[in-house]
Amino acid sequence: MDAVVGQVCIPGERLSSVELCQAGPGTYVRQGYVFASLAGLVAKEREKSSDLPLVSVKSKNKAQSVPEIGAIVTCKITQITSRFAKCHIIAVNNKTLSMPFRGMIRKENVRETDRDRVEIYKCFRPGDIALAKVLSLGDASCYLLTTAENELGVVVAHSDEGVALIPLSHNEMQCPKSFVKENRKVARPQSEHLAFPER
Amino acid sequence: MPTDSRRLPVPEVSHSPELFCSSDPTSLINDDSLRKDGRNPEEIAGIFMQCGTVSQAKGSSFCELHKTKVICSVYGPKDVEQKEDFQMIGKLKCDFKFAPFSCHKRRGHIADLEESELCEVLTQALSSSVCLHRYPKSQIEVYVIVLENNGSALAAAITAASLALADACIEQYDIVAAASVRVFGKENFLRDPTFHEEYFPHQLSKKNDFNNGVVTVALMPTLNQVCGVLSEGCMESSVLQEAIQTCTEEAQNLYAPLRKCLTSNLGDINV
Numbered sequence: 001m002d003a004v005v006g007q008v009c010i011p012g013e014r015l016s017s018v019e020l021c022q023a024g025p026g027t028y029v030r031q032g033y034v035f036a037s038l039a040g041l042v043a044k045e046r047e048k049s050s051d052l053p054l055v056s057v058k059s060k061n062k063a064q065s066v067p068e069i070g071a072i073v074t075c076k077i078t079q080i081t082s083r084f085a086k087c088h089i090i091a092v093n094n095k096t097l098s099m100p101f102r103g104m105i106r107k108e109n110v111r112e113t114d115r116d117r118v119e120i121y122k123c124f125r126p127g128d129i130a131l132a133k134v135l136s137l138g139d140a141s142c143y144l145l146t147t148a149e150n151e152l153g154v155v156v157a158h159s160d161e162g163v164a165l166i167p168l169s170h171n172e173m174q175c176p177k178s179f180v181k182e183n184r185k186v187a188r189p190q191s192e193h194l195a196f197p198e199r
Numbered sequence: 200m201p202t203d204s205r206r207l208p209v210p211e212v213s214h215s216p217e218l219f220c221s222s223d224p225t226s227l228i229n230d231d232s233l234r235k236d237g238r239n240p241e242e243i244a245g246i247f248m249q250c251g252t253v254s255q256a257k258g259s260s261f262c263e264l265h266k267t268k269v270i271c272s273v274y275g276p277k278d279v280e281q282k283e284d285f286q287m288i289g290k291l292k293c294d295f296k297f298a299p300f301s302c303h304k305r306r307g308h309i310a311d312l313e314e315s316e317l318c319e320v321l322t323q324a325l326s327s328s329v330c331l332h333r334y335p336k337s338q339i340e341v342y343v344i345v346l347e348n349n350g351s352a353l354a355a356a357i358t359a360a361s362l363a364l365a366d367a368c369i370e371q372y373d374i375v376a377a378a379s380v381r382v383f384g385k386e387n388f389l390r391d392p393t394f395h396e397e398y399f400p401h402q403l404s405k406k407n408d409f410n411n412g413v414v415t416v417a418l419m420p421t422l423n424q425v426c427g428v429l430s431e432g433c434m435e436s437s438v439l440q441e442a443i444q445t446c447t448e449e450a451q452n453l454y455a456p457l458r459k460c461l462t463s464n465l466g467d468i469n470v
Contacts, residue, residue, distance in 0.1 A: 008462045011328075011365055012373030012421035028330065028372065035421075037330055037370040039461045059368045060465070064257075066276055066334050098257060099277035101337075137336055140285040 005044050009036040015055055022047075026057030065092045067101060067134050067143055072152075075103050075145065077128045083107050085124045087132075089143065102142040105132060109146035110185055122171070122183035123147075129156040131187050153187035217303060236265075236393060243378075243449060244351070244391035246456060248358070250366040250464040258367020262359035265393060266349035271359040273367040276337035289334030293322040293341045295356060301348045303394070317353050317429075324357050324377065324417035324427030330370040339369055350393040353429065354379040357417045358453065365461055373419035374457055375426060378449035380442050382412050382434055388445050398432045410438045416446035420454040 002016050009015065013036045015027060023029045024045070026038040036042070040059030047054050067073055067089055074094075075087040084107060088100035108115045110123050124130065131152050132145035147153045150170070157165045157173055159182065165173035167186045174181050233239065244265035253259035256272035263269075276289060295318035297306050310318070325341065341363065343356045357377035364371055381392035389396055398413040412432020418425050425447065430439060 008465055010374060010458050010461045011371040012419065014421070026370070028370075030372075035372070037372065038368055039365045039465060040368075041465070064276060064368070066337050099275070101278045137285075137287075140279065140336075143336075 005042055007042045008040075009042055009057060010039045011037050015042060015057075020052065021055040022052045024054040024056030026059065027055060064097060065095060067092050067103075069134050069136060071134050073103070073132055073134060073145065074155075075130055075132055076100075077124045077126050077130060079126060080120050080124055082120060085110075085120050086142065087130070087145070089145075103132070103134075103145045104138065104142040105130075105145045105147060109135060109144070109148055112148045115148075123185035124154065125157065125182075125184070127158060128154045128184065130154045130185075147185055147187075150188045151190060153185040155187050157182070157184055215304060234389060234393075235395060240387065240389050242390065243452070246453070248362060248456065248460040250362055250460060256363075256367070258363045258365070258369070260359045260362035260366055262355045262362065264351050264355040264358075264391060266347060267352055267355050268346040269343060269352065269355040269359045270346060271341065271343045271356070271363040273339065273341050273360075273363045273369065275339035275367070275369070276334040277340070279336060279338050285336065287332070287335050289329075289331040289336075290338040291322060291326050291329055291331065291341065292338055293318050293325065293343070293360070295321050295343045295345075297345045297348055297352070301345050317356070320353060320415070320417075320427055320429045321357055321360060324375055325360055325364070327424070327426035328361065328371045328373055328375050328419055329364060330372060333370050339364075348394060350395075350397050351379045351391050351415075353377065353415050354391075354417075357427065358457070362457065362460065366464065373422045373424075374454075374461075375417050376420055376450040376453035376457060377415060377417040377427070378446045378453065379413060379415040380445050380449070382410055382414065382432070382438060382442050385410055385435075385438055388442060390445065390449055410434050414439065414442040414446055416443055416450060418447050418450035420451050420457075423451075 002020055014033050015036055016034045018032050021034055023034045027034050028037050034055055036057045038057045038059045040057045043056050043058050044053045071092050073089045074091040075089045077085050077087045079086045085105045087103045089103045090100050107118050110118045132147050135144040135146045138144040159165055159175035161177055163175050163177045165175055167173050170186050171183055172181050173184050247263040249261045252261040253272045256274055258273040261270050295314050296310055299306050341360050343360055345352045354377040357375055361375040381389040381396050412434050415429045417427035
């Protein structure tokens with residue numbers, strides 16, 4: 001028996017057997033069958049790597065993901081000390097969370113080169129929005145995050161006057177109003193988001 | 200608070216007028232073998248369910264079982280509070296409360312012992328169905344408020360809580376349906392008891408037959424697994440077994456309306 005794509009299902013409904021499909025998000029496996037764990041529509045995707053299609057349940061946009069190891073998260077820096085920067089995780093993989101989770105970026109996880117001689121004050125400031133990757137679940141109080149990649153780091157920052165800073169290089173941002181340069185660990189913009197003026 | 204001296208003083212203590220009514224000695228089943236509200240002993244109550252009633256909550260539901268009205272809101276998964284220990288599985292926090300105006304006798308604002316016990320049973324029933332291992336270091340909060348209590352409040356609460364969890368897109372192994380039965384005497388089972396048919400310890404029973412009580416069962420219909428049982432009163436083990444069997448059958452019958460409620464709530468989603 002196999003579930004029809006687009007069929008409505010509720011938690012506990014049997015969708016398919018393990019021999020016909022793989023279990024994707026929104027499903028679970030029990031006794032050789034794939035069951036739904038969310039209320040929504042059944043979707044099937046054919047993955048290139050494996051022979052079996054992946055069956056998943058797509059629910060309303062409300063399905064909230066919890067930060068997993070390796071996920072790219074958007075976080076807002078809340079406090080900084082000489083050893084770490086604490087932040088609130090506001091989105092996981094571009095999906096906004098209804099309630100923020102707490103995260104921490106330690107001094108040695110800020111950048112890849114010269115890890116010990118990092119000054120947090122020159123990388124993050126409270127109020128900055130940064131992209132980070134989840135390193136581990138950390139302890140009871142916060143997730144452990146890292147920005148030790150070129151594409152990770154501060155994305156949006158404001159100067160003391162409240163004006164948005166413009167990124168200059170991987171460690172500098174400039175205020176367009178006062179032309180003061182400030183140090184941040186800046187994220188490299190991805191090539192698809194760069195627009196060059198026509199010559 | 201200083202009172203106005205020109206006002207007539209009100210009595211400091213007030214009593215409900217029901218205290219002064221003569222107690223009704225009629226039995227639960229009359230001569231036509233009908234109950235007080237006109238139902239047969241095997242007849243179940245009318246049920247109404249709706250999802251998405253509370254807009255601020257992540258997921259919510261409203262359940263009406265004859266006159267009993269229960270509303271449930273679900274929040275989460277959210278970060279655990281600072282003082283809690285690290286856990287790889289999520290935490291389920293339930294809160295069960297009768298609204299002060301819901302019962303015949305006014306209830307306080309703080310949860311009393313009865314509400315704590317019903318909250319425990321609710322937590323037990325839901326913990327078996329929610330996939331907590333998929334929400335590490337998080338907590339899911341379930342708040343149930345009984346707006347009007349006309350019996351079977353726990354059964355309605357468990358059903359409403361499961362619907363609200365599904366509405367909040369929290370992964371569950373199966374939805375939970377609950378039903379309750381009033382036992383008095385060996386062969387008398389009243390399904391979905393109303394408030395007057397619910398068991399009170401001070402009630403007298405027939406001399407030879409001491410079977411008297413109320414059984415509530417929470418069941419996961421597709422998996423056919425019982426995830427919560429609450430039994431109050433005094434029953435022989437065979438009578439208790441039969442009561443649990445009756446409740447299980449009734450909970451199974453609830454699957455179709457539950458499914459209809461959830462699927463109609465989905466509306467149109469773009470895949």
